[in-house]
């Protein structure tokens with residue numbers, strides 16, 4: 092931890108008590124969202140001024156210069172054409188960032204205008220340190236969105252449990268802080284794995300505990316994370332059933348794969364989960380997965396977010412299909428480039444400065460009225476059929492496809508021979524709705540111990556940057572990686588793609 096990170100973290104801890112002692116009501120959240128929606132163009136321009144034009148190292152300055160855009164031109168254009176139209180025009184003028192450019196220089200996109208953040212650095216060997224920030228102002232803003240689905244699903248008086256890892260995964264601590272902010276602290280936090288088993292996780296695991304201790308000085312303390320291994324699904328299920336028995340309802344939040352396992356455990360026990368709401372995100376909720384969870388009587392509610400930008404969309408209360416979301420337009424603007432989504436952050440408190448950045452996701456955007464509470468507040472833009480075309484998602488972990496290609500080149504080819512064309516990843520949803528990463532290995536590579544090959548893959552991930560060691564740990568426990576001895580498939584044009592998605596089970 093650097094001196095700057097250290098002092099920033101101390102300021103974060105110092106602000107925590109005030110943050111937790113001043114909860115935000117639904118009415119306040121609604122008013123703040125309406126205000127931000129009305130002023131999104133001004134907010135974007137202020138963000139641009141403070142985080143881009145005032146930062147000589149901003150990666151956007153050369154792009155804007157090349158496009159001949161001074162700040163005044165942008166301000167004029169946005170006011171004249173509206174934000175999205177102008178962003179699309181900026182894209183055509185070359186002001187946008189591809190997924191690979193973004194991933195290879197992530198630290199350049201950090202919002203250095205923030206001064207009191209918990210900067211989560213996971214270190215790294217190749218110099219590509221990936222950081223996530225927890226900023227209290229941004230967390231407060233995101234809690235306004237949580238209010239919307241709390242209101243819609245009537246969750247304010249329902250016991251709430253979480254099952255997520257500690258830092259460096261930000262989801263667990265982020266959700267605890269946000270729910271405390273809206274006046275409904277989490278009742279129980281099961282920690283999905285001991286992050287001190289993960290490289291450089293020990294300091295961050297301690298940072299999580301320190302935050303929980305600091306929260307005890309406030310009126311809304313956070314729950315201390317209690318280790319619960321991934322396969323202890325029955326313990327989680329018992330807690331859920333106990334809460335339902337006590338209060339009539341229960342809300343539980345985890346990675347989609349864990350929620351699917353809980354639903355399956357209930358099915359095995361022939362227990363129905365009516366009056367239980369599961370809240371998920373990070374992995375797309377497909378029809379198979381949705382059916383698997385609702386078959387036991389539970390309700391599942393999904394949100395769409397990414398660590399780089401925070402909240403992106405909330406599931407519609409009257410969805411036109413599974414996976415119909417409302418974009419959170421008060422803080423985010425999205426334009427499309429073909430099927431690819433380009434993201435722009437509108438608030439100065441956002442962890443990263445994004446202007447037309449590809450995060451590797453595709454989807455369909457459209458404006459329409461749906462009649463749900465979120466739509467009534469003016470969030471009219473829907474996004475549906477969201478899927479990732481540049482990163483693999485399993486067990487709540489997201490790994491860019493480029494890392495999976497590097498893995499083939501750096502770990503498999505040197506050890507098992509052949510060329511990178513002898514290996515191919517397939518993302519496949521199994522019959523239970525869990526995502527498996529299968530590695531096709533050409534039969535020409537001869538006799539190979541599959542167990543040893545999986546170990547080699549996990550060892551490479553463990554040495555990696557950012558979330559890779561955490562993904563290695565969760566994927567090992569979930570047996571996510573499987574080896575298939577078959578010839579990698581080629582596209583119609585004869586090209587071998589490193590990562591393909593097996594759609595046979597996911598389309599309905």
Ligand SMILES: [Zn+2]
Nearest residue numbers: 407408461463
């Ligand atoms: Zn809606």
